Amino acid sequence: MTEKVMMKGNEAIGEAAILAGCLTYFGYPITPQSELPAYLARRLLKMENGIFLQAESEVAAINMVYGAAGTGKRVMTSSSSPGISLKTEGISYIASSQLPCVIVNIVRGGPGLGNIAPAQSDYFQATKGGGHGDYRLIVLAPASVQEMADFTMLGFDLADEYRNPVMIMGDGALGQMMEPVVLKKPEIKKYNHDWVTDGAKGRGQNLICSIYLDPAEMEKYVHEIYAKYKIIEENEVRYEEYLCDDADYLIVSYGITSRIVRTSIDLARKKGIKVGLLRPITVWPFPTKVISEYADKVKKVMAVELSMGQMVEDVRLAVNGKVPVEFFGRTAGVLPSCNEVLAEIEKLV
Secondary structure, eight states, X not given: OOSEEEEEHHHHHHHHHHHTTOOEEEEOOOTTSTHHHHHHHHHHTTSTTOXXXXXXXXXXXXXXXXXXXXXXXXXXXXXXXXXXXXXXXXXXXXXHTTOOEEEEEEEBSOSTTOOSSBOOTTHHHHHSOSSSSSXXXXXXXXXXXXXXXXXXXXXXXXXXXXXXEEEEEEEHHHHHOEEEEEOOOOOOOOOOOTTOOSOOTTSOOOOOOOOOOSHHHXXXXXXXXXXXXXXXXXXXXXXXEESOTTOSEEEEOOHHHHHHHHHHHHHHXXXXXXXXXXXXXXXXXXXXXXXXXXXXXXXXXXXXXXXXXXXXXXXXXXXXXXXXXXXXXOOTTOOOOHHHHHHHHHHHO
C-alpha cells in the first residue's frame, strides 16, 4: 500500500515484517507489545506458508527462532523488557552461530516487573550484548510509527547482509501510539545462504553451532565475529542532525525522547540559545565519530534519555573529555515535558 493509513506502532512493525518477506514468527505475549503478535496471528495464519506460533515461554520462542533462522527463513520474535531478559541466552547462541533474525523490544519501565509505561532503560542490555559472552546486536531505535515500519524492513536486510541478529528497540509509547504510515513493499535482495541447514540435497553437510571446546579455537572464532562487527561499525552508523550547524550546545537523544527534545530545542532557539540535536538511529553501532567531531565545536553536550543514565556513557566516551557532558533523564515510565527539557538546556547556558 502506498497511501497513508493510521496504525499503531506495534501493528506497523507486523505489516512491515510481512512486506519484507517474514512469514515466520515465534513469540509470547507481554504488554506493551502484545498488539504485534496479535496482528501477526491474524495475518500470518491466513497466508500461504505463514507460520505463527505462540510459544509456551520466551525461552522456547527464541530457541524456535534459532531453528527457523538456521533454515534461511526470515524470522522474527518480539517482547518487552522482562521477556527480552529471558531470551538473552538464546540471543547469545544466535549471535554466536551468526544467524539472521529480527528481535523487537518494546521497552517498558523497570527494573523487575516494573510497569507497562514507556522507557529506554534497556539500552545497556541491547547495545552491550545483554547475554553472556562477547557479541553484538545491530540495534535500530525508531522515533515514529513510520520508522517502526521502515526500520523493520531495514532490519531484515541488515540481518541477512551481516548474518547477525538485529534488534528494533522502541518503547511503550511508540508501540501503542497511532500515526499515519506509508507501507510500501521493499525490493527483497538476494543473499548468499550457502550456510543454511535445509537438507543437503547433493551439497556438503552444513553445521550450525556455538560450541568450541578448544579455547584457542573459540578465541579465533570470536575474533572472526569481531572482524565482522568492525565492518558494521564502518558501514552502518546512522543518525539524524537537527539545527546542529551553528550550535553552541549539543543534545544527544534517541527514540521517543528525541521528539520531546526537538520541541524543546525550538523553544530554546526562540530564546536565542543555539542548541542542536543529534539523534542516534543506530544505537549500535553508535555514532561515536560524529559526536566526537561536534565536541570540537560546541561548549557542552547533554544526553537526554528515559533512564538513570545509560546512553550517556557512550556519549562521554565519544566526547573523551573535550567538553563537559551533562545528563537529564526520567525513568520508570515517566516522560519528561518539553518545558522540563528546556529548563535543563537553560542550565547548560
